[in-house]
Amino acid sequence: MFQKRKQRREYFEASLMKMGMELEAARSVVDEKLLFVKVHMPWDMLCTYAEVLHIKMPIQPNDLSTTSSTFNFLSCITKHFYPSEDLIAKETEYFTAPFEKDRLEYFYVKDRDLFFTPSMRSRMAYYILSRAPYEVRGNIKKFGVTKLLDGGVYKAAYPLHDVSGKDECPNERYLLYNEWAHPKSFYKMQPLDLIRKYYGEKIGIYFAWLGFYTAMLALAAIVGLACFIYGYMTQETSTWSKEVCDPLIGGNIVMCPQCDKECTYWRLNSTCESSKKLCIFDNYGTLVFAVFMAIWVTVFLEFWKRYQAELEYEWDTVEFLEQEEQPRPEYEAKCNHERINPVTRVRKMCSSHMSDPSNSCVCACVQIVLILASVVAIIVYRLAVFFSFSTRLQSDLKELEPFKEYVTAQMATSVTASIISFVVIMVLNILYERVAIWITDFELPRTKTDYENSLTLKMFLFQFVNYYSSCFYIAFVKGKVVGYPGQPVYLLGKYRNEECDPGGCLIELTTQLTVIMGGKAIWNNIQEVLLWMKNLIFRYCTRVGSEKVIPRWEQDYQLQPIGKLGLFYEYLEMVIQFGFVTLFVASFPLAPVLALVNNLFEIRVDAWKIITQFRRMVPEKAQDIGAWQPILQGVAILAVASNAMIIAFTSDMIPRLVYYWSFSVYPYGDHSSHTMQGYINNTLSVFDIQDFSNKSRYRDFRYPPGHHRQYEYSIYYWHVIAAKMAFIIVVEHIVYLTKFVLSYVIPDVPYTVREQIKREKYLSQVILHETNLKLVTKRLKPVADKILKHNEDKEEEIMDLHF
Known part of the structure; x- marks a missing residue:
């Protein structure tokens, strides 16, 4: 060997x-x-x-x-x-x-x-x-x-x-x-x-995109911070939070137990603090911000295309000829027969290995099922822990604060479940990364570009399901199928299905996003520190006497190799963050602020890494950000529907608007004036219990006991459902129409760049190609003069003969 x-x-x-x-x-x-x-x-x-x-x-x-x-x-x-x-x-x-x-x-x-x-x-x-x-x-x-x-x-x-x-x-x-x-x-x-100039276009386009994305985040962060401040300032004056906290309103409303046997009845005003916190994120400003972000993501992508076109011209990648890529060593190792290239007509070795796409699909589906199984496990954990906390706190706090155990149990369950969910996500990331690489290796792509594109789609699919599945569950599944006290819905035949806080699941979705985004940023910074320590230890172990000078090539050898995938993981990290900023921003207006702060550090940390911690990368040409561009566009389209559905089904915004415009008037006189008074009582349904002196309540829109349609959905429920569907349809059509108009109005290539490209082509033709004509003319001039002289002599001879 x-x-x-x-x-x-x-x-x-x-x-x-x-x-x-x-x-x-x-x-x-x-x-x-x-x-x-x-x-x-x-x-x-x-x-x-x-x-x-x-x-x-x-x-x-x-x-x-x-x-x-x-x-x-x-x-x-x-x-x-x-x-x-x-x-x-x-x-x-x-x-x-x-x-x-x-x-x-x-x-x-x-x-x-x-x-x-x-x-x-x-x-x-x-x-x-x-x-x-x-x-x-x-x-x-x-x-x-x-x-x-x-x-x-x-x-x-x-x-x-x-x-x-x-x-x-x-x-x-x-x-x-x-x-x-x-x-x-x-x-x-x-x-x-x-x-x-130093690293090449592929590195340059990544930092250009990251810088442009961060600059655009500044505008979104300002609007999101303003929305958050508005919610914080109005939490004390909000009508629905005041009614929950009012001892004469919320204090007299007895709510049904959240679990069987061990859970007790509780009063609505025990959720006073959580209702105020909910008003910070669930207010009219959030509705405006969600629409703003739907427009923002369109503007971001359209202006990035323009900026990218400028860079393509300035960096001479508009019409660069990509050389035919050589096959990957792994591909050539399995080459066992020859084939003629239809373009070059040259015989080349190729592989007869043909991976079955169905095998890759089966593997991918198995991994996605595993992710969904982890989500179900977290749900079971929530139910079990909530039941446990409720039982323990009921005995510990009965004498001090009789009705606070529900709030404490709900908060403890939400926070611990979010932390466990984050840990599971980090562990599954390691597994799915190896699975995605294994599947891509099994497919045996011919070139490096084919390999990167295939791996990009698989990794993003796994990461998408892994990071966002718990958020989608809280936003669109939790609390939607719980039945009512007489006929609750059970999960696995044992646990009553999860219910949301009386104000909705929005606050829990906010908690989940905060934990995952914050935890992911902290974990990434820990990895950067570990990389620096690894290089530091390696240099210490390989140090030599002070009389010897280590040359540049050996100093570079002691640095970390960049890896075969280059900037793949940097792009993946930012695209996942882009999903958090756009898909669930209606529940967390501070997401752009956190992303902005993180990216300001990310740019400098990435720059510090490639300059001081990694060997110099082989420069590569690149016109754009590659396969990540369509992924960003897909996330942007999904974000419109996601935020519209969060406002409609997770937030309490639509029921409030329906109540304000259709079911509420001042009690005396002017029916043209509307108020939010009585909203909380209107969102709760009555349930009759024989062993309690009063009626208990639960969150739903159903007819009360004694009604000829008792416990069936009320007319208010159907008004709310109709309003939610109308809201989703109207918002989606308005936003998509705006996206289309902006795409049409904002050209992908600026006018000045188009003019410069035309000027450059003209000069190239004049200076270089017309030179060929001059050279040919110069070479053929003696021959032309000789032919001309010969023709003139012939004419003179003919003239002489004639005379």
Whole structure:
């Protein structure tokens, strides 16, 4: 095995030198058994492969006038929120064209050392490394450094970071750290052009998207915070909370027990504090905020498309030609027959392995069923703990506060169930990540892009069900099928189905979202700290004497590898957060605030990680955020229906509006005036009990005992149901119509960008393509003159003969 690896390594390095690369070997300072092979690309080779990869290079500065911004008068203030121009100068805009080595004089070359950016150099080097052969057996040629890494021939392959430059001429890595990743620069805008220049477009587009998303969250956070403040200020003056707390109203309303045998009757005013807290999140401001967020998500996606189009032009990815991806090593390992490529007509090895899609679907369904089983387990836990708490608190608090045990049990059950649910989610995440990778590996995608797209859809599906299933249960299932005191509904034949607080399940949904969002952010920060400690310990264990200087390539080797999936987990984390912000924002107006605070740290932490903790990534081209774009659009569409249904079925907003406009008038006189007085009593139904002196109440809209339709749904119930359905239909149609109008009004590509693209194509044609005509004309001119002279001589001879 050792000899085979050595032969492959020698053949591979010989192939690289044959292709024009310069290799240099260096022994490790820390471990003498470790040998580093440094790869250099001379200028001529850079020019050759820049043409092969169709890399666009500048041909002349942009001469189109730019429109001045309306907010230029604020530049004296906004300049403090941008990186220092003394360190990171604003880059000159150029018109570009695909590089052609034979026409180098037509390109804007000021300095050969700076003509190709570091990301371009690294991409060209990796292109060669991925295509250099390392073994030839008959007609079969094996190539690519990726396969050598997987086979253990090499331990790692990575571009080098810039050396530390803190002096008069700081390098790009130091500038990025100082002006971007350092905590003191948390308030500054990101130097996206420098990020793209150093790390490539794929990294740049991620941070551009994250920064744009965070900036848009600022507007949503302001409106959400205003909604929260409004609810907090009005909780004491809210009519329904005042009626619950009133000892003459809520104190005289006796409620039915929440469980059989052990639970006791309780008075409505025992939920006074929870009713006030509910008013913070369930008020008219929440209704406005839910509609606002439905519009916000549309504006966010539409303006991101525009911003993305600008970046595509500025970063020359509008029409870049994606080279044919090489097959993954795992795919080629199972190649057992040849096939002719219908495009290139070249014979290539391919795999006859065909995964059965039904197997993947079965595996995915099994995992989703497991998630739903965990949700059912949490429901059983809620019922059992509520029963236990109610029994214990009844005996402990009977003498002190006779009717407080219900509130305490309900709160304790909600909080502990949310924490347990979060722990289960974190544990299942580890399991489902491995399952998703296993299923994708079983499908055997041919290329890395196919692999990432397939894994993205599976991981998001699992994460979606895992994170959101408990929230959907609380929002749309809990308390909806409980029957009434005479005929309760039982779960598993033992536990009475869960009921909501008299004010609804909204406060519990808010608790669930707070625990999951907050817990997830804390867990992610813990992981970042563990990564830093891991690197710190590794460096301490591999330190050498102070007389030895560790070179740059060895310092980079001591850093963490970025991983095969790159930024996949960073995208996944943000998209899951996007779901929390949009899908359930009607129940938690502070979700955008929490997301904004988290993302302000996330940007800098991610920047700090890739600059100081990870090896430099191989730059890649990217036009957009890939498979995440349709996922975001799908979440945005679902968010409209989700929030409309939360307002209709989870919130108490619609019953209040129905009561206010249809069933309430001042008791004396003016029937055109409406009031919310008596609302609480109207939402409760009466149940007759023989062993109690008064009637007890329960949350429902049913006719009272003695009515000819007793315990059947009342007319008020059908009014509320009709109003809820009408609300959902109207809101969805209004929001979707608004989304359509905004999509039509806001073009995906700005007008200025379209003009610049046209100008660039024109210049490319004039400067480069018309040059061919001049060269052809120059070459054919002697021949044309000779033919012309010959024709003139012929004419003279004919004239002489004629005369």
